[in-house]
Amino acid sequence: MKKRKWIAFGLAAVLALAVTACGAKLTGVALPEETLKLTVGGTAVLEPDFSYDGEAPAEGPEVTWTSADEAVATVDETGTVTGVAAGETTVTAAVGELSATRTVVVNIATETLTVEDMSLHMADGAAQASVTVEPAELADQLTFKTGDAAIATVDESGNVTPVKEGHTSLLVLAPDGTRAKAMITVWSGPKELTLTAEKNEVTVGGTVAVTAADETGAAVDAATLTWASSDEGVATVDETGTVTVVSAGEVTITAETAYEVAGSVTLTGKEAAKSSGSGSSGSSSSGGGSTAAPTEDAPEGWGTHGWFYVDVDTTAFDLQNQLRSAVGAPALAWDDSLASIAQSRCEDIAVDFSHNGAQTRGENIAVGYADAASVIAAWQGSSGHYQNMISTGYTRGAIAHMYDGDGCHYWVAVFE
Helix, strand or coil, rough: CHHHHHHHHHHHHHHHHHHHHHCCCCCEECCCCEEEEEECCCCEEEEEEECCCCCCCCCCCEEEEECCCCCCCCEEECCCECCCCEEEEEEEEEEEEEEEEEEEEEEEECCEECCCCCEEEEHCCCEEEEEEEEEEHHHHHCCCEEECCCCCCECCCCCEEEEEEEEEEEECCCCCCCCEEEEEEEECCCCEEEECCCCEECCCEEEEEEEEECCCCCCECHCCCEECCCCCCEEEEEECCCEECCCCCEEEEEEECCCCCEEEEEEEECCCCCCCCEEEEEECCCCCCEEEEEEEECCCCCCCCCCEEEEEEEHHHHHHHHHHHCCCCCCCCCCCHHHHHHHHHHHHHCCCCCCCCCCCCCCEEECCCCHHHHHHHHCCCCCCHHHHCCCCCCEEEEEEEEEEEECEEEEEEECC
């Protein structure tokens, strides 16, 4: 009888314990689906979610943690994952027969990542982005992207291809999330700019055209350039590249494209010859420059002429081209070699006022006219001289002016 009571008492105790243990049953274990990214040496704590068929208990169940490849990442009993080496593995959280896994990617930490701004000409095609990354083994793991593919595109190797003119950005991304950004400028037009003046010495009050050419020698439209003078007290320049000399001196004329490609040319403004007088002229159809300084020695046969000064005269040359333009004839090109001949002929006609020493196909001579306007007007009033000045058979020329200590003025225009 006593034995039965003991058995009954034991059964009741077991039943009581079973009731106490009863509650919500664990039905699932879950980890986030997105990949966990770590750097070598970096850590992260995983916290699984538990599902129950009833009200969840105050404390979660005990979890067993494992890593599929501890050479890539380890995990301890608290769910703390530590990156060991670059690679990919999975970490598992298990409770009894229930479990969940999460992919872990370990990357090498980026120490340095920079990318240089790029300037791409439309005609040059693709160019490699200049990237600096440390450690160096990350170089083939970078990701590239442009901000606007309508301006420029980039491939997986960092080759950037220009599409149209404009500006956009270049983004470089390392595996650990480190990023670098640069500016891409896509442009067109001249890569080099060369300026050339019709002549480099211009008399005060005269004008000269400056033209521009690109690296191939092709003409560049002056209206597309921004023009500037280094000293507007010496010369000004307009939007067409036409320079007006306002005083004697040296000046630099510069032109620049919209993309800051610039070229320049240096000009010298010089005073026009000053004196007075009147005289006669002659013409012949038979047949910038250097400057001779004043000298005390007159040419042989000059008698009492004393010192003399001979120089080219671009003001007269410009006035002559204006006459040609008025009748539809193309402008003569200034020729320095012809200018030297014209200066030499000035000395000749001071001794022998004739065309005996003419060296060119065409020649106008005059004596006594004090300035460019008066000698051009005199030649214009004479049919022979005028025909020389406007003839379309000539393409090159020069004019020289000489005056001496006696106040005499000599002019020679030559034509080829």
